[in-house]
Amino acid sequence: MIVREHSSGFIMIEQDHHAHLSGEMAMALRNEFFAGKKLRQSVEYAIHQHDYGWKMLDKQPFWNDKQQAPYTFTDFPVLPKMVFYKHGIDEVEKQDAYAGLLCSRHYTGFLLNDSSKEAKSFVKEEKNRQKQIFEDLEDIDRETYNFHYGLVQLFDNLSLFLCLNEPGASKDNEHPFFREGIPLSESLAVIGKDKMDIWWEDVHTVFIGKPLFDTAINLNLRQKYVTKESIAAKGLIESYQVAKTEEKTIEIKAKDR
Numbered sequence: 001m002i003v004r005e006h007s008s009g010f011i012m013i014e015q016d017h018h019a020h021l022s023g024e025m026a027m028a029l030r031n032e033f034f035a036g037k038k039l040r041q042s043v044e045y046a047i048h049q050h051d052y053g054w055k056m057l058d059k060q061p062f063w064n065d066k067q068q069a070p071y072t073f074t075d076f077p078v079l080p081k082m083v084f085y086k087h088g089i090d091e092v093e094k095q096d097a098y099a100g101l102l103c104s105r106h107y108t109g110f111l112l113n114d115s116s117k118e119a120k121s122f123v124k125e126e127k128n129r130q131k132q133i134f135e136d137l138e139d140i141d142r143e144t145y146n147f148h149y150g151l152v153q154l155f156d157n158l159s160l161f162l163c164l165n166e167p168g169a170s171k172d173n174e175h176p177f178f179r180e181g182i183p184l185s186e187s188l189a190v191i192g193k194d195k196m197d198i199w200w201e202d203v204h205t206v207f208i209g210k211p212l213f214d215t216a217i218n219l220n221l222r223q224k225y226v227t228k229e230s231i232a233a234k235g236l237i238e239s240y241q242v243a244k245t246e247e248k249t250i251e252i253k254a255k256d257r
Helices: 015-027 037-048 078-095 097-111 117-136 142-164 228-234 236-242
Strands: 002-005 009-013 198-202 205-208 217-227 245-254
Touching: 002 142, 009 015, 009 228, 015 037, 015 142, 015 217, 037 078, 037 097, 037 142, 078 097, 078 117, 097 117, 097 142, 142 205, 142 217, 217 228, 217 236, 228 236
Parallel strands: 205 245
Antiparallel strands: 002 009, 009 217, 198 205, 217 245
16 A cells, blocks of 8 residues: 555555556557567557556555554565465466566565565575576576566656655655655666656656656556544544545656646
């Protein structure tokens, strides 16, 4: 779950929806920026489904009693999170092996610095999965694979920018992840170096510093506002389930800053 706290409640955005926004942007990427075009459908599927593991979990969100707030994707306990990670990778791989490979690498990256034996075991098993899939697929070179993984990271971050920030936020008030822009991996040199500028022009408009898309694109961000009063009276799960889904339209345009 992606959560933004307000004084009287929480804005809550399901991870699977965030991933679908990532996928919508990936589908709009200009063809000239895409290497390994024969795999484009698989890459887009991976980006659309990269948070599949959270899909059912977010239907009944968990309460963090220490923080007195809903658990988010950043503070959810690692051990159960790995169970959902694996489930998500398994389901994606069933539909598309290359997409599963990309999702496996994406999840593994979150746990590389975790020293627990469970995390080390997860990383080892996923690296074995990645090795097997890579060997089973034909004509996949490492440079193209790294580029595609860079796209997974890029569009994940672009969508997170929309979800983690209050609409129209100034740079000083943006989430710390993005105050210096969106990071770009070395594999995305065709798009740019180091980072991509991104900022809110107003509550409905976001500008990016690279012409990723042929035209401006419009996204519908779905979220729920769950009041603290309701949570105190009914608990988080019931309060979330009865809360009304809101849609916010956001337009993304390219512009030099």
